[in-house]
Amino acid sequence: MSYYHPNPGIYRQPFASRTAAAEFSSSPAAPGLKGNVQFYQMPYGVEVFVYVEGLPPFKKEKNGVQTGPHGFHIHEKGLCEIGDGKDPFATAGGHWNPDQQPHGNHAGDFPVLFSNQGRARMIFFTDRFKVDDIIGRSVIIHQGPDDYKSQPTGRSGKRIACAVIQSG
Template sequence: MNKLNLLTSLPIVFSLLFCNSNLQSEDHEAHSSSEKVPKKAVAVLFPTQGNDVTGVITLEQKEDGVLLKGKVINLTPGKHGFHIHEYGDLRSKDGKSAGGHYSPEGHRHGSPDDKEHHAGDFGNIDANDEGTATIEVTAKDQKLHMLLGRAIVVHGGADDLKSQPSGNAGPRVSLGVIGLANSE
């Protein structure tokens, strides 16, 4: 094929590719809309290296947001930062591969009661004298399907709710990936 034929056929090739990609996108949207949006998820928390903090957190889509409920055990008594982080990547021994706090709008870190804060900012959980924290918190205006595949992280210290970028809550002592829950 000479250069002239190649140049004149490029617009046709691009048109075909564009039309095909639009058709695939429309088919995907039609197929996706018929699928059910997930309503329940779970995160099983595993300790980072040198820790023994574990737990189970369930997540359920509600009208006003996502309800997180569960228990975390083997904590030191007191407050511990509790957040959803960007990635469900558990490859590093210290939990840092989970990235920073989940913040799709790019807000600054803050209290969950602040007008603007990371979507993954939940403040602190409070461990009793036995080292158990019971959790029941709503992530207001969140959609469960946007949290799937991300990580829930528990920190070794209290979140001060203001230091940037993550509240100075200390090392990550436990984390788990948010995955679809078995409905049975």
């Protein structure tokens, strides 16, 4: 698997007991988007490293639809099919929520991605899952922000990128 980060060695975690990675495929809504996510199993949870470029710029339409910051989640299935392009990556299913929590507390709810001239980098830690739990699932970047309360998806809009999580 190839990574787009200019220095991918920066993400090596010597104490990780298990790793996984995912490389993004873009949709017609963000054709230049590329990047990756890396997951590292640590003693008390999972470190998540994200690098993305080609995110669309912030925009708010008169109808209230917003582009950016971008919702970011683990989805149920590891399928990233664009289909006809009108509803890309629908094959990834809904948000991954193994313990049936309300939205905003799903195991697969991540912080939003803020675009800085089309680029985003983020590192965060979670104890909501183990790396083995997410292998074979997908990570989705959405067009708009997640409100972390609307059920079941947070009204984060269209799916603009998808990546299947594979064992590292």
